[in-house]
Amino acid sequence: MADVVIVGGGPVGLYLAALLLQEGVAVQVLEQRLHREHHSRAIGIHPPALAALNRASVASAMVDAGVQIRGGIAVSGAKTVGSMSFASVSERFPFVLSLAQVTTESLLERRVDELDGAALVRGARVTEIADDGGLVTVRAAATKTGGAGTRITSRFLVAADGSRSLMRSLLGIPATSRTYPDHYVMGDFEGTGKNLNEAVLYLEAEGIVESFPLPGGLRRWVVRVPRPEPVPDAVELARLVHHRTGIRPDPATNTMLSSFSPRSTVACRSVSGRAVLIGDAAHEISPIGGQGMNLGWLDAAELAPIICDALAGKPVGQRLHAYSARRRKAASVARWQSEVNMTLGRPLGRPLVALRNRAVSAVSGFPAANRLVARRFTMQ
Known part of the structure; x- marks a missing residue:
C-alpha cells in the first residue's frame, strides 16, 4: 500500500516523488529501467523550472554542477547579427542552466533516497491498472530474469512514463499528434x-x-x-x-x-479518475527550445499540493479539472514556441x-x- 504510485523514474517522476515525500506522503516510484541512461540527452533547465526545483532542495546542487548560459548570439555568414541577454528574465536565476540529464536524474534520485531509500523500485514494468473509484491498483512485472512481480494499491496513480506512455494507453486516454518537416x-x-x-x-x-x-x-x-x-x-x-x-x-x-x-503529442486530458498524466506522457514537445523536461517539472509542481490536499480529505475534483485545463494550455504555448523555433x-x-x-x-x-x-x- 502507498499513498501515491508514480510510474516512471525519470527526472519528472523523481521530482514529484521528492515534493511528496517532503510532505510525509508514502510514495512508490516504479521504473522499468534497471540502470540510468548515461547520455547527456536533455540539457536546458529554464528559470521557472529552477525555481520549482528549489522547492525540492535540488536547485543549488544543479547550479553548482551545470553551466550558466546568460545569453546568446545569432551568427550568419560568420557575422554576428543579433544578441540576447537573460539578465532580466529572473532575479534569482538570470540564466538557462546547461546540465546533462544523467546528472540531473542522479541529483534528483539522491534527494529521493535521502527522503526514503525504498521509494524508487527499478526493474518494474506496469502491466495492469484497476481503478475502483476509491483506490488504484497496479500490477508490475519484473524486467530482469528471476525478478518478482509486484502489486501495489494506492490512492493516486501518476504516470510519468514518457512520450510513448503505456499508462496513457492503459487508461484509454486519446492523444493528438503532429509531425514536422524538420x-x-x-x-x-x-x-x-x-x-x-x-x-x-x-x-x-x-x-x-x-x-x-x-x-x-x-x-x-x-x-x-x-x-x-x-x-x-x-x-x-x-x-x-x-x-x-x-x-x-x-x-x-x-x-x-x-x-x-x-513531433508533438498532447493527451486530450491529463486526469482520469484517480490517475494523472504528467510530463511527456501528457504532452510531448519538440526538443528544439528545450522545453519538454521543464514543462513536466512545472506539471509536478502544480500537481503536488493538489495531491496532498486530496490525501488530507479535501475535495479536489474541480481543482484537478482546472489543473488539466491549465497544463494543456501551457503545453499548447510550449508547442507553439517550439514551432516558432523550428521555423526560424x-x-x-x-x-x-x-x-x-x-x-x-x-x-x-x-x-x-x-x-x-x-x-x-x-x-x-
Missing part, C-alpha cells in the same frame, strides 16, 4: 573557439546549426538536415558543422551522437536569409523587444 543530428564535443559559455545560433541558408555549452568543457552541436538520418559518426557530424559554421569540432573528443525528427531554423534562399537577419538585428537592437523574446525563450 530533422536533426547532434553530438557533444570538446569546446573550441570563442563564446564558450554562450548559446550560439548559426542562421545559415542550408539550415540552422545550434551550439550550447555543457559542463566539463564540452559543447553540444545540433544541425538541421534535409531528411531523416541515421545516427551519424563523429567525423561526419564535425564535417557538417564545419561546412556551415567554419568551426570544426574534434571528432576524437566526441561523447554522444544522436539523430531525431521532432529552416533553410531559406539568400534574399530571405538577408531579410531574416535584418529582422533578428532589429529585435536585438530594441531593448523592450529583446527582453520580451528572452522571456519567451526561457519559458516566462
Whole structure:
C-alpha cells in the first residue's frame, strides 16, 4: 500500500516523488529501467523550472554542477547579427542552466533516497491498472530474469512514463499528434573557439546549426538536415558543422551522437479518475527550445499540493479539472514556441536569409523587444 504510485523514474517522476515525500506522503516510484541512461540527452533547465526545483532542495546542487548560459548570439555568414541577454528574465536565476540529464536524474534520485531509500523500485514494468473509484491498483512485472512481480494499491496513480506512455494507453486516454518537416543530428564535443559559455545560433541558408555549452568543457552541436538520418559518426557530424559554421569540432573528443525528427503529442486530458498524466506522457514537445523536461517539472509542481490536499480529505475534483485545463494550455504555448523555433531554423534562399537577419538585428537592437523574446525563450 502507498499513498501515491508514480510510474516512471525519470527526472519528472523523481521530482514529484521528492515534493511528496517532503510532505510525509508514502510514495512508490516504479521504473522499468534497471540502470540510468548515461547520455547527456536533455540539457536546458529554464528559470521557472529552477525555481520549482528549489522547492525540492535540488536547485543549488544543479547550479553548482551545470553551466550558466546568460545569453546568446545569432551568427550568419560568420557575422554576428543579433544578441540576447537573460539578465532580466529572473532575479534569482538570470540564466538557462546547461546540465546533462544523467546528472540531473542522479541529483534528483539522491534527494529521493535521502527522503526514503525504498521509494524508487527499478526493474518494474506496469502491466495492469484497476481503478475502483476509491483506490488504484497496479500490477508490475519484473524486467530482469528471476525478478518478482509486484502489486501495489494506492490512492493516486501518476504516470510519468514518457512520450510513448503505456499508462496513457492503459487508461484509454486519446492523444493528438503532429509531425514536422524538420530533422536533426547532434553530438557533444570538446569546446573550441570563442563564446564558450554562450548559446550560439548559426542562421545559415542550408539550415540552422545550434551550439550550447555543457559542463566539463564540452559543447553540444545540433544541425538541421534535409531528411531523416541515421545516427551519424563523429567525423561526419564535425564535417557538417564545419561546412556551415567554419568551426570544426574534434571528432576524437566526441561523447554522444544522436539523430531525431521532432513531433508533438498532447493527451486530450491529463486526469482520469484517480490517475494523472504528467510530463511527456501528457504532452510531448519538440526538443528544439528545450522545453519538454521543464514543462513536466512545472506539471509536478502544480500537481503536488493538489495531491496532498486530496490525501488530507479535501475535495479536489474541480481543482484537478482546472489543473488539466491549465497544463494543456501551457503545453499548447510550449508547442507553439517550439514551432516558432523550428521555423526560424529552416533553410531559406539568400534574399530571405538577408531579410531574416535584418529582422533578428532589429529585435536585438530594441531593448523592450529583446527582453520580451528572452522571456519567451526561457519559458516566462
